[in-house]
Amino acid sequence: MSIDELQLLVDDLAGRLRRSVAIDDPSIRLLASSRHFGDEDSLRVASILNRAVHEEVSRPLLALGIGTWIKPGSARPDVPGSEKRLCVPVRCKSLLLGFLWLIDSEENPLTESDVEMAEDTASRAGIVLYERLLRHERSNARRESILRNLVSSTPEVRTQAVEDVVTDQLFAPRPMLYQVIAAQRDTAHSVEASDDIAVQVAMQEALDTLPTGAGLMVADKSRAWILLAFENIPTPQQLKRVTERADYRFRQLSGRDSRFVLGVGDTVNELGAVYRAYRSATAAVRAALLVPSLGDVARWGHLGPYDVLLRLSRDEIIGATQVSPVKALEAADKQQVLTTTLGAFFDNACDIRRTADLLRIHRATLYQRLKRIEQITGCSFDNGDDRLSLHLGLKMKSIAEAHDSSIG
Structure with a gap:
């Protein structure tokens, strides 16, 4: 199925309800919207023009726990001039893939029949988005395999992976600097599979804060890591923006007390040395998990004696x-x-x-x-x-x- 089918679903529901309809992704970025029927408010117009809402709006909405909803519910954005909305979670196989929104004003309230039709459309939209997710994952399979090989313990495997990175043009051909940021949730206190999904989504969205083509991700259940490529040495502010985004999104999506830590590795100047950046990043994660006083974001080279001690098994x-x-x-x-x-x-x-x-x-x-x-x-x-x-x-x-x- 193509994303055009998502648009068809939105337009069909809008035509039957005679109401404007919008579907956002889990970060409340617009995926599809219908034409208006005079029920739009300033927030809906801004969302369509900008393809997203400002974080000042999305943060309180997500803080309501809509990321954990399995049934429709009401939400009122804290924005002057905005109307109450029906939020219908778009899910497939328990995965949260987005939100379907209908404006539910006092002048034109939704009926039970309206909500049922919205739920049906959200269910079908979930299938569309799930299939798109599967296609995306298949297209990422080779890239993820190359990245895993890039940090292999076998030199020959790493050498071949470097050649594959160049052949597949995963990064720009000019000289780059590479950085690894690793993440892990503490599985000792939570075994929820949804928290593993939260790790992956959080790291992917952290990667999305950077320009397209600046990084790639590998995820493995409760762990994930991203390889970043920069033309110049990344600034502390750049790295902080990535780690803060990952931490913020994990806490939004997990809704639990599961501890989530990140490790920032060394910066290296060639693909063949990425395995060193990876090992230092995962060691920093290990330090954060083992020594809570270090905080939830640990940077290799800034861990005091643990930089030395954690080189030991x-x-x-x-x-x-x-x-x-x-x-x-x-x-x-x-x-x-x-x-x-x-x-x-x-x-x-x-x-x-x-x-x-x-x-x-x-x-x-x-x-x-x-x-x-x-x-x-x-x-x-x-x-x-x-x-x-x-x-x-x-x-x-x-x-x-x-x-x-x-x-x-």
Whole structure:
């Protein structure tokens, strides 16, 4: 089916109802609209002229939860001069593919029969859009395969993928810089399949914030990543716009407490090095999942000690914790008082006053605890290497515990 069939459905419903009809995509960007019957308001006219509504309008509409609706409902845009609307979700196989809108004014209210006809049209529109989605996915299959090969662990596969990128003209032939942004939702707290769809839609729409041809996406259930191509080094503002859009759309579509994190990798100057950008981006995602204090957007190269520690595998990290002096401290400190004190001491740059204030204890008590830590671990705070061993031991301990509780 072609998109023209969507227009035919809209025109048919409009003719039967003698009302203007519009269908938007899930981001409230116009896909098809009918002619007017004198019922249009300023918002409908602006939508047709701009092919979308401003974010000041779409944000509160989406905040109503229309992305999770399975039945028609009323929505009133917070725009002067706009009328109440009937919003009919356009779905197929449980996928949200758009919204069908009818203006429902007090002067000309919709009847039950009108709503039923709108539901029927939305159902048929869902089939049209679903088939278009399938065609789009088939056309993307080769590109996605090439991208997966581009980050393969096998050098020969990567070399062939670079040739395929050039042959298929996936990016401009001139020299480019490449950046990978990876995303993952925390599956430890949510197993909803719809959240996986939210990840994919969020990343695709984040990609759409850039000029056409600037990037490609790979999605795999709860994970996705995009490869971006720039002529110049991407600015922090450009990358922030992409990550903020992805985060915003995921939270709109998920409607749950599922945690969604993003990782920004290194910038590389050739296709053959994209696998390095990919690995650093996925490592940044791993850091964000394992260490919540880093925030929901982590950038490789800005993770402090985790830039180094997360180069180790899970088994290597757990193995290192077994020989760390912190292991002895953990065994002797059943209430975790000394371990908490040590963490606060390092987090405050070994400043006695700030640490004591944070823990709400007397400085003499802090000195006693630090002395006890030295006795248990055999380390001295006057020795730089001993301090480093204790600090790294704490960091590896937190990562190992996060592995066990989250994704281990």
